[in-house]
Amino acid sequence: MDPDFWRARWREGRIGFHQAEINPHLLKWRSQIEARGRVLVPLAGKSRDLRWLAQDGEVVIGVELVEDAVRAFFEEQDVPYQRQPGQKGVRYEGDGIVFWAGDFFALPKEALSGIDWVYDRAALIALPPALRERYVGRLAELLRPGAEILLVALEHHPALDGPPFYVDRAEVERLYAEHFVITELERVQGPADNPKFRQAGLEVMTEVVYRVQRR
Numbered sequence: 419m420d421p422d423f424w425r426a427r428w429r430e431g432r433i434g435f436h437q438a439e440i441n442p443h444l445l446k447w448r449s450q451i452e453a454r455g456r457v458l459v460p461l462a463g464k465s466r467d468l469r470w471l472a473q474d475g476e477v478v479i480g481v482e483l484v485e486d487a488v489r490a491f492f493e494e495q496d497v498p499y500q501r502q503p504g505q506k507g508v509r510y511e512g513d514g515i516v517f518w519a520g521d522f523f524a525l526p527k528e529a530l531s532g533i534d535w536v537y538d539r540a541a542l543i544a545l546p547p548a549l550r551e552r553y554v555g556r557l558a559e560l561l562r563p564g565a566e567i568l569l570v571a572l573e574h575h576p577a578l579d580g581p582p583f584y585v586d587r588a589e590v591e592r593l594y595a596e597h598f599v600i601t602e603l604e605r606v607q608g609p610a611d612n613p614k615f616r617q618a619g620l621e622v623m624t625e626v627v628y629r630v631q632r633r
């Protein structure tokens with residue numbers, strides 16, 4: 419999506435994707451990911467999951483386009499931070515969390531080096547098809563063989579536009595199969611809580627959790 423789309427959503431407080439609680443799939447499936455160490459959280463919003471990961475002993479590298487969201491994260495979590503502006507992004511750091519305010523596609527590779535695993539909740543599914551390919555290409559470039567991804571994808575209805583976009587198993591295969599091994603962990607059907615989709619008559623949607631490993 420156009421960066422201005424996301425800036426407007428944050429400015430206007432249209433952030434229905436933000437969760438007050440730690441994501442249940444992260445709580446349930448973290449133990450299925452063997453990697454520990456440095457976790458990348460791309461397109462991170464101001465998710466509390468970053469804090470949970472840091473408290474679980476990970477070094478967390480978050481990336482979020484909108485700087486107000488990054489600042490809100492530290493302020494709402496009551497984490498003291500240091501802010502360092504750079505050429506391609508602004509680096510925030512506090513309490514085991516390095517959080518880049520910048521474009522995931524433009525940040526220099528060194529800013530995102532040494533990643534052991536990736537936590538993707540509402541990142542891939544926030545992107546339209548062409549950007550999804552760039553996103554997965556970037557992950558393939560950043561991750562060493564054996565590195566893992568905990569991916570939460572969403573199946574609503576293929577005719578409905580996003581974000582969040584409809585990303586089914588076939589799309590996950592199309593995007594990742596060349597460089598990654600894909601394992602489906604769980605499918606969870608629940609009510610369609612997105613007002614846009616409810617208006618379109620959708621009642622249920624399915625979150626699908628995958629473990630994806632770099633070949």
Ligand SMILES: C[S@@+](CC[C@H](N)C(=O)[O-])C[C@H]1O[C@@H](n2cnc3c(N)ncnc32)[C@H](O)[C@@H]1O
Binds near residue numbers: 437460464522
């Ligand atoms: C659907 S939200 C999900 C946020 C978070 N993962 C969560 O679970 O709350 C997607 C986020 O990605 C950010 N974003 C979109 N494009 C981006 C990009 N190119 N680089 C970094 N962040 C981006 C948006 O500003 C938005 O906060």
